[in-house]
Amino acid sequence: MSESSKVDKGSTRTYTEEINAARHAVMVMARAIKNRSIYPREHSGIMQMMQSAMKGLQTFSEKFGPLRLNVTRHALLYRDETVLEAEHTNDPVVHPMYRDGVIWVEFMPGIEQREFELFVDLLIKHRKPEEEAKTTLVTSLWESDLPHLAYEAVDPDLETTPPLDISVFKIISENASEKRAEILSSPAPATPPALSLPEHLSDYDRHSIRHMIEEEAILTRPEDILDVLLILLVNQNSEQEFQIVLKSLVDTFAESLARGEFVFCARCLRSIQNLIRKTEHKSKWRWRLLGRFMEQACSVSAWEKLAAGINDFHLEPKDVEAFNFLIRTLPEQIMEPAARLLTSARDEDLRRILVESIALHAKAHPELLVKLLKELNADAVLELLEVLERLEDEHIKPVLMELSKHRDAKIRARAVWMLTRKDPNAAMQLFALIDDPEPAIRKQILLHLGNQRSPTAEDLLLKYLNHQKSVTRDKGHILACYQALGRCGSSHSLAFLEEMLFDSPWKDTLNRARATHRKGAASALALLATPESKRLLRKGLYSLAPNIRKACRAAMAEADLKSSTKGTSNEQD
């Protein structure tokens, strides 16, 4: 057996190991890519998969170096071995690369998590081909310029393009042949022309140029762009083209807003306002479209980006002033983004501006406020309640009544507080909240009911307690209801309270709820403090049933304590 034909078992093992390692790394990567294309990236499972994929690449590269994968129509190959087959024609891993002409892609040692994530996101973004695309996978990879990701791509269209035939490009020249002959035949001048040679670029020139480039790189030139778009706008006579320019203005406005460039945005808005004023009676479609700009400037997405970064901006007085102008100038559609912004903004000046603006619009358009209150999340609604306080009663009461039924307990509580603070009688309209799962709300309702001294409140409580007597309920709640009855009730309640105090004392052992009602009745009688209620309590003190005596004693002791405390505090006053 010759040397060359001997099987080197060591190298075969290493080769197999390498292929398997490549296959494993690619499979883990493919799984991560597929799942990231379906689920949110913040999903903990997805984040873990991405980290595992990175680890796979790192482990491979530590042992075997760069991982270069050749891309074919149906598979990824490593050293001519298939390491991943495309599952279907829309496979998110193989297909976008093949379609866009990627021949191979190489993950180099040292590749970082952010580079890998960007690569994955680009694959996902360009998964589906677009007619008249804005970008492709390859143009995006080129732009990203990832230092640890190499690739080679052919332009599929370029491959079928024949080289340019220069002969088809025409140069027309009169008397070309005569001129040729003249130039060829005339002797060369004896001396070369006196040239004024351009100066070489000095170090200072190079430094200046570098500075020029650095400066330009950080400039976004929104003012110039705005001026150009405005010049373009006033020069448009076609509605369609006017709309196109206006859309760009909206985009420019939105981008600048997201960066917190309020002064610029205010300028933009003033310019549009001027145009509206000048256009008003001259051109209906212009006027209509300009009005639509104002609405589009209120679009939620533009303001959402602002909300994300608003606390990071260092705002000067002119910025705050500009922000004020923006919020006040934009139409009522600004209410929703302003409300959302209110949940993020911490700056007091900005918050004040937002609240004032929402209040202003809400006065004119209360229905919009109601709609917002229904649609927005709890945090935003809580912020908006501050706005409601500035509105007139006839506007806010219906809104607050709606909010008292809100799913969020904090909002219900605040709505109840606001309603009952202005109108204690509102507690009767809110009686259903006596069964609210939130203890604080129940307490508020009962407090206000108890302060009423009204037959309506008394009747409501009587009916409620009558219904509750056979139901096992929170003891504290039942007692509180009786106390409220005691505060607001009259002799009308005596019959019920007498019955609850004296009826069937032996039932307490079998029915805990009954004992609670008995105690409650005693408490209510004590709080009523009428001669008849006191008589009933004294009667109870001498009852044969120990539980009745106990209930009456406790109620009278509590009432005495309360009155002595009141007396003491009166003395202190």
Added chain:
Amino acid sequence: MSKIETPLHERLINAFLRTARAVHLYADNNQAVVKACAELKQILDRSTEEGEPISLQISSGHIYINGEYLRIGAQASASAERLEEYLTGRKINGIVWEPEARDIPADKFVPFFRILAHAKEHDDPLTWIRQRLDEKSLSWIRVESHRDIEASLPGIKTDEGEAHGSLSSHQAESGSDSKAMLWEKGRQNYGRALFILKSIADKIKEGKPAGVAKAMRQIQQIVDMIISDDQVMIGLSTLRDHDDYTYVHSMNVAILAITLGHYIGIPKQALATLGLCGLFHDLGKIKVPLEILNKPGKLDSGEWKIMQRHSLESVLEILKLKASPELKARLLLPPFEHHLKYDLSGYPKFHRRKQVSLFGRILAIVDVYDAITSPRVYRQTSLSPDAALGMMLEKAGTDFDPLLLKAFANLMGVYPVGTLVKMDSGEIGLVARRPRSQYLDRPQVRILMSNGNGKFVPGKTVDLAEKNGHAGSFRRTVVESFHPGQLGIQPAAYLD
């Protein structure tokens, strides 16, 4: 897209900087210094074969290792800039570790870096460094000036097959085969980009949406070619077409803009944007009636107003393209500004003082250059490239940014590519390649030989910087220049 340089070279740059910093901060025997020197030595040993030197050179803002252009990734660009500043601040354009550096222990690097650390204190740091290296007998390392780098270039390639200068494309292999491939690739890219531009214009005329992805891809490939070696694309930018002037002109403007942008150091992603600005800068001309565009005589005031609108219309057409709002925002300003002039005396009129954007100033230069070197129906003669450059230089500071124009003049040389020249040898030739930086009036010229039938055939390429003997006179000198169009010559046809 070719494979990027290995991280090893980036590690070399970082190790060099770390060592310089450690020596600056600490004493010689400090662990930080010892560790940094050891790492640098290790990387140097890995970077080359035994018996070979390692050279690190800086020229025109680019870094070369062993004569190969180093493509710096985003991560390493800050380090590359720091290295450039460090070396050029000491008037050093190159460092060469001789082969015997392999046998030097790492701690022997310290004296060298100590010398570098103190060099800036002296008026002529480079000479001072050399003197100190001599004194300390550090013969395993030497430093180079700008002149030394040029002098270290081997002879220029002719048809007989000598190697290109060392500071050339890392993509191009030696040999005329690769040159032919480059030209073919260049023509493909040019042709494809032209086709895409025309398709976009047709779609706009039909009111259909037009995406920018294909145009972007072509421009990116052109950027790659220009970064690698700009001569092919500069050569193709000499193309002229009587019938299809606007589109060919737009292609040439894109190429020249990218070339100038690359020359002054604009990063590659921005070069792609600049290229697109060039490609689309005259898109508005599709709305100018052909009878005005092709009118042989002078335009009257009404026609001139229509023509002037094309800058604004170009912006409108860009807004119609299917591109992200961010890209459109980057693309729309330069086309608007390209006729504004440096002193704002151009059009469209602007109501306030502002500075024309960098890309707008670049487009202004290359747009005018290509336009005045192109034969047009309304102009009896077009200027030869060198005459055009001369005329433009007179308008530095008014029509054109003086610094950018100076850079353009340096880039193109006194006789730009495509100029037809007559030399004192009696030979006629086309400028094929711009000159090496020292001699702006001495480019490389492709000799044209008459075939006796009224046509020219391309001959060998000669370098006008070549001298007779070591210190003799120049072999050839330009004595006259012409516009190639006068002779019906399409330069690009002769330059491959």
